[in-house]
Amino acid sequence: MDSTCFRWWLSNHQLHRERKERTPTRWMKAHKGELPAKELTLKVEGLIEGKEYEFHVAAINKAGQGPFSEPSEPRLAKPPYDVPEAPGKPEVSNIDATQMTVSWTPPESDGGSPITGYYVERKDTTSSKWVKVNKTPVKETTLRVKDLTERAEYQFRVSAENKAGVGPASEPSDVFMAKPPYDVPGKPDRPDITEVDRTHISISWSPPESDGGSPITNYLIERKDTTSTRWIKVTKETVIDTEYTIRDLTEGQTYEFRVAAVNKAGPGPFSEPPEPKTCKPPYDVPEAPGRPDVTEVDAEHMVITWTPPASRWRFSYYSLCC
Known part of the structure; x- marks a missing residue:
């Protein structure tokens, strides 16, 4: 050998x-x-x-x-490593009107070479085209995605890169809408009429069950003459309390009222109006007293008795005619 x-x-x-x-x-x-x-x-x-x-x-x-x-x-003939596997399905948080935070978990295998960065892609749900968010790879497993369109819905996916190149994309995220992190408030309860007079009516109401995630900063109050279809804003002032007196009304005119709560997202839906109410004094003329009885008769006089009116309105005197 x-x-x-x-x-x-x-x-x-x-x-x-x-x-x-x-x-x-x-x-x-x-x-x-x-x-x-x-x-x-x-x-x-x-x-x-x-x-x-x-x-x-x-x-x-x-x-x-x-x-x-x-x-x-x-x-x-190839390098002694492969591209990384796909990262975990992205999660989305901190959603705003034009921004979202996308985060993910690293792939189970880096392909034998350390991961050098990640690429994030987004897709508007009205399109089939994936658009790269970052032109240079990010080293972290989170990215704040900006310049989104408010009220548009998006999905995201992520790819990892190493010396061998860019690996396959992850499973797409769930669908998320770009919107403020709060909504408009809910509908207040139907207002109660608490006082009626010749030229003003007072109302009160309960706040909505939900403030939409942002504190209520104002209540809008509108009135409507029952002979009209147009609702008119009562005041330009900020109303914080859940009661208000609507003034400068017309005596004898019948009105409806409704209320809406406002927060950072804007005004919510209006409440249902209460039963229409007519502007008038807070009292009516008394009802008729009971039928008089003649209890005593003389040549020059008679004694008359009667029962008071059934209504509880206060009155000052009677008028007796014969």
Whole structure:
């Protein structure tokens, strides 16, 4: 065996195919010179990344070269690592009218090379096109996405990058709408009429069950003459309390009222109006007293008795006629 050496050869099927050659596959010598018999390992240089190779070996002695071995399994010339796997499904938080925060978990496998950054893509639900959010990779697993369109709905996905390149995109996030982190308040309860007079009516109401996530800063009050279809704003002033007196009304006119709560998001829906109410004094004329009885008769006088009116309105005196 001292006089034995080995020759290593390689085959590049892909190379022939790319050149579209019709000749049979050609084996090429993988080294220069001869290899001593004690060498059982060889680093084959000069391969082309992305090409697939096979190898076979033959031994040589004084009698000449023996038969080649069976070819090795085909192997692709590539770096000793792959692109990362997909990151976890993105989560979305801190939603505002034009911004959202997107966060995710790293992929389970970095492909054998450390992750150098992430790319985030967004998609408006009215479109099928994914748009890259960041042109340069971010190292953190969170990104504040800006310049969104208010009231538009979005999905997000994330890809990781390493030395081998950019890996597959994650599962898309759920759908989220770009809007302020609060809504308009709910509807207040139907107002109560608490006082009626010739030219003013007082009302009170309960706040809505929900303030929409933002404190109520004002109440809008509107009135409507029952002969009209137009609601008119009662005051331009800020109303914080849940009661208000509407003044400068017309005696004898019948009105309806409604109330809406306001917060940072704007005015909420108006309440249902109470029963229409007519402007008039807070009392009516008394009802008729009971039928008089003549209890005593004389030549020049009679004594009359009667019962008071059934209504409880206060009155000062009676008028008696005969």
